Amino acid sequence: MKQLECDVAIIGAGTAGMSAYRAALQHTPSVLLIEGAHYGTTCARVGCMPSKLLIAAAEAAHAIGAADAFGVRAQLNGIDGRAVMRRVREERDRFVGFVTASVDDWPAAHKLWGMARFIAPGRLQVGDHTQVAAKRIVIATGSHPVVPTGWREALGERLIVNDDVFDWQDLPASVAVIGTGVIGLELAQALHRLGVRVRLLGRSRKVGPLTDPALQPLAAALVAAELPLSLEARDIQLEREGADEGAGVRLRCTCPQGGPIDERYDYVLAAMGRGPNVASLDLAQAGLPLGPGGVPKADRRTGQIGDSGVFIAGDVLDERQLLHEAADEGRIAGDNAGRHPDVRVRPRRAPLSVVFSDPQIMLAGASHAELIEAGTRFETGEVSFEDQGRSRVMLKNRGALRVYGERETGRFLGAEMIGPSAEHLGHLLAWCAQRRDTVQQMLDSPFYHPVVEEGLRTALRQLQRKLRMGPVPVERCLDCGPGA
Structure with missing residues (x-):
């Protein structure tokens, strides 16, 4: 030795x-x-x-x-x-x-x-x-990747995790994706758009990492509008159909909306976290x-x-x-x-998470759930992207943004969003949270026209009014509508 x-x-x-x-x-x-x-x-x-x-x-x-x-x-x-x-x-x-x-x-x-x-x-x-x-x-x-006990033994190579997907030589005809977190959502939507028959199943009502109760149902609705989505799936039963190499999987479960499911897939993708x-x-x-x-x-x-x-x-x-x-x-x-033993405390960056679904999802700074758990006194501003000018031009006008500010100080705390350009807006907002900007300081910054960021300005203006931190001029592009 x-x-x-x-x-x-x-x-x-x-x-x-x-x-x-x-x-x-x-x-x-x-x-x-x-x-x-x-x-x-x-x-x-x-x-x-x-x-x-x-x-x-x-x-x-x-x-x-x-x-x-x-x-x-x-x-x-x-x-x-x-x-x-x-x-x-x-x-x-x-x-x-x-x-x-x-x-x-x-x-x-x-x-x-x-x-x-x-x-x-x-x-x-x-x-x-x-x-x-x-x-x-x-x-x-x-x-x-987390895989429930017994699934590998029951399904063999027909059970896959995200690690396996990227070694495929070809796209399969069908995949059932179990798990509506980041991995399941991204892969299910991508495979669906590439012509694979997909069903996305979750055991809760949530789709993605959003914690804001106003955004969670919106995320589920937007995903369900594009691909088969079954939430609160109960009594999931997976059965390998035959022992030969080409045998697929029979999936059966019950969902509150849509009733019982009894379908066959080439593979089951377990995407229930890591x-x-x-x-x-x-x-x-x-x-x-x-x-x-x-x-x-x-x-x-x-x-x-x-x-x-x-x-x-x-x-x-x-x-x-x-x-x-x-x-x-x-x-x-x-x-x-x-x-060691001269251990030193190091500052951490502001939290930032992005999901590359369509619409994209982001969380920047403190999440809604974190603020509630901490007992923080905060107000919320929001904007829908349905009528936001640049988003509508690009036919990306889906989703919403919610921003949070501290009542006593007017400081920007964080945001959650499902919508266009979320990966870029998330960076801007994480930087603001890390600098401890106030909502007014953010509003004093330049906003070009027409850009998606104007939707952020709309949400910030509403937040500032709720914070009662002083008058905020309500400007609006008459050509572009609300949230321009």
């Missing part, structure tokens, strides 16, 4: 682990990066990038179908599923290559291959070949305080678990499973692991 010692051991070489490695190196050259699956990020391999490649193809097909509304006569002559998936795989591999190339350049003495588990506080067993004594440890083991990779770490041997799901409790501002020399970062935290959050957490955890 090989014995190694280091100042900092990092378990996991994804986004958080790689950021932690770079940060820890600023304080000590004695850093060991341990990985037992693959170098690289969830984003590049099975997340952000391949899903956006599939969505981009779906948007191209959808644009052709929508062209007639503009008086542009276009015809979709077909979708080459093999060509679609070939581009997805090739570009995915290109993105992964950029990530793995950087790891390849790191010193061999800084890398150790194998699955790690704790055998005592500060001691790790890696594979069956090495034991590591580390003064400090960063846990950055990432997450995995869980933290902690089962194999044997954390009971680490002497760490554990929270729900066996995830160690940590200070988000430092990454430190209790007062120990162990830190945690990335998707394994099971909080905001987003690349930029994982990168920040890795940098904070790695920096503090490297400088």
